[in-house]
Amino acid sequence: MRVLREIGRDVTAVARKLRGAPPTVGQLVSTMSHDGSVVLTLSRLAEAARRHRVPLLGGVMRRLQTSLFGIEISRDARLGEGVIFLHTVGVVIGGDSRIGDRVLFLGSITVGSVNSGGYPTIGNDVVIGAGARILGPVTIGDGASIGANAVVLRDVPAGAVALGVPAVVRSRREPRNTPPSPPSPTDDP
Numbered sequence: 001m002r003v004l005r006e007i008g009r010d011v012t013a014v015a016r017k018l019r020g021a022p023p024t025v026g027q028l029v030s031t032m033s034h035d036g037s038v039v040l041t042l043s044r045l046a047e048a049a050r051r052h053r054v055p056l057l058g059g060v061m062r063r064l065q066t067s068l069f070g071i072e073i074s075r076d077a078r079l080g081e082g083v084i085f086l087h088t089v090g091v092v093i094g095g096d097s098r099i100g101d102r103v104l105f106l107g108s109i110t111v112g113s114v115n116s117g118g119y120p121t122i123g124n125d126v127v128i129g130a131g132a133r134i135l136g137p138v139t140i141g142d143g144a145s146i147g148a149n150a151v152v153l154r155d156v157p158a159g160a161v162a163l164g165v166p167a168v169v170r171s172r173r174e175p176r177n178t179p180p181s182p183p184s185p186t187d188d189p
């Protein structure tokens with residue numbers, strides 16, 4: 001059954017992303033019981049209910065998401081495989097927003113419109129910091145990071161970092177623990 005396959009793929013993708021290795025059965029079970037995984041499962045069930053023309057059941061799933069986990073996901077939004085809601089409370093995903101695979105939500109985040117004028121498209125493996133707002137018909141490229149409390153009103157290229165209000169885009173820094181490159185033979189002593 002399609003919905004069971006989707007749920008299985010979600011749990012495997014979340015466990016792999018969080019643990020960085022093929023997960024054991026125990027890790028899959030513990031991932032499944034995480035609040036964010038339950039939210040994603042409820043979304044899959046809501047989408048399945050819609051496909052099977054049982055909108056009432058979809059409505060019940062969304063109510064459960066909101067009342068149990070404090071998260072609101074519009075019925076027209078689409079979530080990619082293995083989306084991770086590390087913290088669920090205060091997350092709002094509106095309209096027909098598109099969320100890519102393995103996107104990481106860190107809590108209290110809005111993905112919505114500015115005056116109902118279109119919704120964001122978020123690529124794969126994007127990290128969205130706590131309190132961030134991504135507003136309007138913007139595109140966030142694969143692997144980008146949105147800083148905590150940033151307000152993003154423009155596109156963010158793949159792999160870039162967006163920080164501040166309104167968000168300014170910058171390229172990703174070298175990791176701090178990168179060893180300094182050896183001096184070249186032409187460097188001054």
Ligand SMILES: CC(C)(COP(=O)(O)OP(=O)(O)OC[C@H]1O[C@@H](n2cnc3c(N)ncnc32)[C@H](O)[C@@H]1OP(=O)(O)O)[C@@H](O)C(=O)NCCC(=O)NCCS
Pocket residue numbers: 087106107128129130131145146147148149150161162163164172173
């Ligand atoms: C966006 C983020 C991933 C950037 O990480 P990074 O590329 O490693 O950046 P750094 O931490 O090296 O910071 C680089 C610069 O941006 C600034 N900065 C970092 N995060 C910022 C933010 N959210 N808003 C504004 N400025 C920020 C730093 O002060 C630093 O400034 P400097 O160059 O003047 O010293 C990270 O800062 C972030 O916001 N992560 C989300 C954290 C979160 O939501 N935690 C909740 C967990 S439950």
